[in-house]
Amino acid sequence: MTTPLTKSQLIDGKLVGAETTFASHNPATGALLGHAPDATKADAETAIAAARRAFDSTGWSTDKDLRLRCLRQLHRALDTHREELRELTVAEAGAPRRLTHGPQLDEPIRNVPYYADLLETYDFTEDLGEVESRGERHHRWVEKEAAGVVAAILPYNYPNQLALAKLAPALAAGCTIVLKGAPQTPLTTLALGELIALHTDIPPGVVNVLSSSRAQTGEVLTTHPDVDVVTFTGATATGRRIMAAAAGTVKRVFLELGGKSAMIVLEDADFTKAAMFAAFTICSHSGQGCALTSRLLVPRAHHDRIVELVAAGLDQVRVGDPTDPRTAMGPLISEAQRDKVDGMVRRAVADGAALVRGGERVDPGYFYRPTLLSGVDPDSEMAQEEVFGPVLSVIPFDDEEDAVRIANNSAYGLSGAVHSADEQRAIRLARRIRTGTFSINGGNYFAPDVPFGGYKQSGIGRESGRSGFEEFLEEKSFARVAVARERS
Known part of the structure; x- marks a missing residue:
């Protein structure tokens, strides 16, 4: 054009x-x-x-x-x-x-x-x-x-x-x-x-x-x-x-x-599959989706391994010209939105989060590299406020009760996800999360016949x-x- x-x-x-x-x-x-x-x-x-x-x-x-x-x-x-x-x-x-x-x-x-x-x-x-x-x-x-x-x-x-x-x-x-x-x-x-x-x-x-x-x-x-x-x-x-x-x-x-949805990876999950799902989800439309799971909750004992897998997944996301059918992630909508995303990432790092991948602007246009932060404090700005950019925050939990508590520790309640080898366990956990939509092991609820909306704010x-x-x-x-x- x-x-x-x-x-x-x-x-x-x-x-x-x-x-x-x-x-x-x-x-x-x-x-x-x-x-x-x-x-x-x-x-x-x-x-x-x-x-x-x-x-x-x-x-x-x-x-x-x-x-x-x-x-x-x-x-x-x-x-x-x-x-x-x-x-x-x-x-x-x-x-x-x-x-x-x-x-x-x-x-x-x-x-x-x-x-x-x-x-x-x-x-x-x-x-x-x-x-x-x-x-x-x-x-x-x-x-x-x-x-x-x-x-x-x-x-x-x-x-x-x-x-x-x-x-x-x-x-x-x-x-x-x-x-x-x-x-x-x-x-x-x-x-x-x-x-x-x-x-x-x-x-x-x-x-x-x-x-x-x-x-x-x-x-x-x-x-x-x-x-x-x-x-x-x-x-x-x-x-x-x-x-x-x-x-x-x-x-x-x-x-x-808005949303600040959590994806919970339980200790019995397929970590490779869950990590790839998390990586490509947060890059969908450059993270500009209210229902995207921008918090990744992982067992503390497996934190480092899952972070490695997610980082490898982000490395596979093809970023660039949105007219190219091979491109998986395009730009943010504006320079102002990119400034907002970059500012939140920089503040998160200053607050103690580790920058594992990304955190960089790419020109021309309003591109931002897929970004992974680990060791994010669940009460921090990055874990509480909507970013609307390709930024995934990894938060460790101690047990299932802790995971539910962290997931519900949000003013938002739009979406969520859980990965587990035990489907019935995953469904029981999903019912405890106060959100309007929920994905179990990668299930897609988004369709014209499915009600969409949220709890809380x-x-x-x-x-x-x-x-x-x-x-x-x-x-x-x-x-x-x-x-x-x-x-x-």
Whole structure:
């Protein structure tokens, strides 16, 4: 992509620009990739008004057949334009091409047919039967209906996955939506808006897609009285501010926030397999994944041996040009993010951790070598705070009880993993870790039908699966007098 790209926002069914634009850069080279409209507060208000009007005055929320048709059209458009989206995702997010054949693109596209299929079979009414009260029979039932206007705010790391995991269930439920892309990856999200405008029958105002570098745009989405639901994925600190902002109008808030997940290697595990799994996991998308296991808990007696194996695994990770199909790890998203990662590594070493591998910047672009720290204090910044970079911290434990205690010693509770030759032992341990997702011996829970979310400060609610669909529904209870009791 040598010619700078320009993309439009989707507001009230029209592809439009903005008074000003902001630049998007290729993180692998630092080169200009293109320009995106820099939405203002007024643009956000216009998009919200369009979504409100589409929800209140059209049949979108009640016309199941229309929603099904539009979801099927969206899936066909995504499939037809898959390779264009792939190239854009590699260029803007810095995602290795091989990752786009999984969680960066191909797997996210599956969200759309999954929710179309769910909509086709979902029962929006639950019959509770009759009861006798005050001398009469009363028939009760519950109906589920769309929650209203949704504001969806995305981070940069998995722009396709996170957009479609919010958009598809919201549309299936009958909601209208204002989707705001991350300022680091605006073009990828705007491309989705263009597909909706040009290749689906989704009515004007039902989907609005914004891009903005301005904090005030997001503030409008989280405080506006015409927004009923806020769904946000990103940093925990930002999530706290969104909760506070949404409280003024008592909005429903879904938050998928940070993580500091632990992988526990028990003494009976296959150390070589576990070490390779740990090494390649932390390098996935350069460590820019909230559910990645960034703490590796190992038996104290085997600490040095496992550290050697992990270091050997990191040495096998091919780092470089994300357009090369052989590349396993690309760049970080920006110079600012690389500075943050490097600063945390340097402070960890100053606090007593041993730098086994990495800890180096690589130019051009925003690359950082896969980094391994051993002997990390479980209470230190490195063990407690999310790095969002390719940095793995090894922490020794004395026994299984100690491992559980260290794993749960976190403000976060998003994910986790355990490796053991005894599967039942591994499952018992997994049930003691307070996280929303868990991998046993390399098991992959990530799919459109599996609920994803966390405990504690990793968030509120669940994305994906039936649970992710029901986040966008309200329940209304009904009762009617059925049969009067005969008087004696």
